[in-house]
Amino acid sequence: MTHIGWPVPEPVIPEGTHPALADATRAAVAAFAAARAKHTRAELAEKVQIGADGTPTMRLDILVDTAVAEVVDRHRVNLLSEEIGVIDHGSAVTLVVDPVDGTANAAAGVPLSAFAGVVAVDGVAREALTCWLDTGRCWHAVAGEPTPYRTTGRRELDGAAVSLLRPHGADDDAWWRVAKRAARVRILSTSCLEAALVAEGSTDAFADAGSDTHRIMDLAAAMVMVPAAGGAVLDVRGRPLEIDPDLTRRWSGVVAATRELAEELAATIEEKP
DSSP, rough: OOOOSSSOOOOOOOOTTHHHHHHHHHHHHHHHHHHHSSSEEEHHHOOEETTSSSSSSEEEHHHHHHHHHHHHHHHHEEEETTEEEOOOOOOOEEEEEEEEEEEHHHHHTTOOOOOEEEETTTEEEHHHHHHEEEOOOOEEEETTTTOOOOOOOOOSTOOOOEEEEOOTTTHHHHHHHHHHOOOOOOOSSSHHHHHHHHHTTSSEEEESSSOOOOHHHHHHEEEEEETTOEEEEEETTOOOOOOOOOOOOOBBBEEEOOOOOOHHHHHHHHHOO
C-alpha cells in the first residue's frame, strides 16, 4: 500500500488557547491529512528544497508549513519556522513552529509525529501547544499558570526511563553511558512529542546525547510546558535556550522530570572518558 490509509483526527484544542496558535494547529492538522490522502509515502518523504535551517525539506514539511504561514498572514503575527524561516509582520507576537516534528515517521506511516507551536511575545515564550498528529491529542500550557500535567518527579538517572535521539557517531560513547544507567531507553524520533510525555509523567526524561541536533523549535514548547509541570529543560553544554531567528544555532536539549535529573543527564553526557 503506497498511501497511508488511516484517517487523521481533529485536534482536541483546549479552551483559552491563543487564537493564532489554535488556528495554526487546525491548519497544520488539515494540511497533514490532505497531504497523506493525496501523496504516497515516497512523495511525502521526497526532499523538495532546502529549508530555512539549511537542511533538506520533505514535501510533507513544506505542505504543512505553508498552511501555517497562511494563518500567520491572517492574524498578522510573525512566524519562525524551520522550513519557511521568518515571516515578519512587525508584531510583538511570534509563532515559533515545528510543523511536523518526526517527519520521517509521518511519511513512513509510523504514528509518532507532532505539530508544536509556541506563542512568543517580544522573544519570550509565553504559551505552548503540542498536537500528536495521529491521535488529535494536545498538550497546552501557559507560562506562570497552573497546568494539569505533572512530571514523575524522578531525581536520579539510575533506573530512569529515558528517551534519546539516535546516536550520531561522535556522541556514541555518551549515548551508551546514559543507556547503561537507565532502566528503559526509547528512540521515538519526535522530540516535541517526547517532551510532552515527560511533562505528563509518562517517561522521566528525553535528551540529545551531545549531537547538537536540536533547533529552537524542537525545544520551544518544552521550555513552557515542562517547567510548568515541575520539570526542567536545559542544554547539555550550558548554552542558553533562546528564541532566535538565526536557525543555524543548535543545541543538545535535555528535558527531564526534575532539575536534578536534567543536570545529572547533562553531566553524564559530557563526562570525559
